[in-house]
Amino acid sequence: MRRKKWWLSVLVAAVVLVMSACSSSSSGDGKQDGKTVLRFATWDTGDTLKIQQDIAKEFEKENKGVKVQVEAYGDGFDQKLAASFGAKNPPDVMYMWDFSTYYQSLEPLDAYVKKDADLKMDDFYDGLFNYSKVNGQLYGMPAGFSTMVVYYNKKLFDKYNIPYPKEGWTWDDFKAIAKKLTDKSKKQYGFGVTAEPDTYDLQGLVWSNGGSFISNDGKKVNGVMNSPETVEDIQMYGDMVKDGMAVLVGGKNQQSGSDIFKSGKLGMYVSGIWPIQGFKDAGVDFGTVEMPAFGSKPVKGLISSSSISIAKDSKQKDLAWKFVKFFSSDKAIKMRTADLPVRKSVVEETKVMDDPLYKPFYTMLEKASDTPAFLLNKNWSEINRNLPAAINAVMLGQKAQPLFDKAVKDSEKYVSQ
Incomplete structure (x- = not known):
């Protein structure tokens, strides 16, 4: 949980992000090599970063004309994300955990969810949504979790x-x-x-x-x-x-x-x-x-969760939601082998619960109904x-x-x- 905010570092990071964003695109209209660029920020590194890159490629296969630009912020994730929000140049989609700090910069997802009945929200474990809601509004779809x-x-x-x-x-x-x-x-x-x-x-x-x-x-x-x-x-x-x-x-x-x-x-x-x-x-x-x-x-139970969110300042929110929806699909969840599956159907299909080493994590998930302190007071x-x-x-x-x-x-x- 990284909440330290050093304004000088943020300013420097903001400049770097703006410059990198400009240099990564061949034009100022969100296009690269004739394709629409969707920026996706993650804190992953190494093997887990490779998983996110593979998911991005699968999304591109299903969405011709789209280029997913995976931005690996690593240990500087919170700092770089804060800088990008401050510069009004955030990634379209990003991993998220600290909703109490960032929710005002995120797009509420309730209306998108309501339009997409095939998303099957009841297939997700309910307790996970306690960690991505602020003031009753949903700001992130579950991506991964762990219990203690x-x-x-x-x-x-x-x-x-x-x-x-x-x-x-x-x-x-x-x-x-x-x-x-x-x-x-x-x-x-x-x-x-x-x-x-x-x-x-x-x-x-x-x-x-x-x-x-x-x-x-x-x-x-x-x-x-x-x-x-x-x-x-x-x-x-x-x-x-x-x-x-x-x-x-x-x-x-x-x-x-x-x-x-x-x-x-x-x-x-x-x-x-x-x-x-x-x-x-x-x-x-x-x-x-x-x-x-x-x-x-x-x-x-206590959940350490990760979610995927959309920036309020994104200029292509419908495409961003399409990526979030794909990221929440059975296919993408199965690809995220470093995470415990967040859909009940995937848990059943992959028989994760049959493994005695992993079953207690889900037992504790079913006992996780409380909301953590950082989401209760800004x-x-x-x-x-x-x-x-x-x-x-x-x-x-x-x-x-x-x-x-x-x-x-x-x-x-x-x-x-």
Whole structure:
């Protein structure tokens, strides 16, 4: 989640984008070699960029006279996109995640969807649309997603004769297992806790205990961010580190959790879909399972999603929508092998759910009905400014309640601006 905005860099990026846009087209009317140019911006690199380029080529085959110009912004995606919006020269179509920041520069898609009954909106998982709507309007079609699950090392579980975790397990079960898997003499731990976590990634944990970082209407943090339920979740992680059954990962001078998991020294690790191929390549014998529950409370899923959107300033919105529709088709979804399929029909056809490694991601997707904090208040980046430091301090052994009370006090002034 990259929300940093350095205006000098944005200005430079804007100039570069304007110049590159002019040089990429042989005329000023959106034509290149006699073809209509449709600009598509992505954050992908490497193999995943190749997938987007292949999709663009397939669209061109079905739409003679169109050239899809894939613009790979990479790590500078947000910065370059902001610059292009500011220069009134955005790509026609782009990957999108931060709708609260950019929605005013995006074309609402509700009218397009309404005209296209063959799009079969009910074939998409409903929870995905919670992440691409602002004020009830749709600004992006789902492209890819991940939920958070628990990865567990089967070899370690077998060594200590611990049954593999199953759907319906609890945090009490989790802690008991983590304790059994810990052997400090071998630098082996039951669980890896991120030392400096992205607060976004903790929301599913917090929701599952009945807490939140901000009220559902986005207007309140006091009594929510510092509620007993919210504080209890974070304190639980800190206590696991303090009690020695968990190790801090991913902070300064610390190995990443995925690297420790690969080395066989970590029993359990919470993450999305991203490390799964790396674990396979490393030869780790592992499984995945849905997140534990707090007693009888329902487990809540958190989605990390990507969508595809249309710029409000695009001069060829109908063609842009045609590309978005193609990108949302079964054909294009099957081509995006780096993403989990977002259509139910594709999931059924490809039998993704039959693979026990991937099924928990969809189980958690079906439990994802809450809206993340950054979509509930336009000032979330300011509200959230003090929360990561408070969480980090808890992971280092301090008590959560006073830290969260202070975070609320420091954040309240931003809530209603």
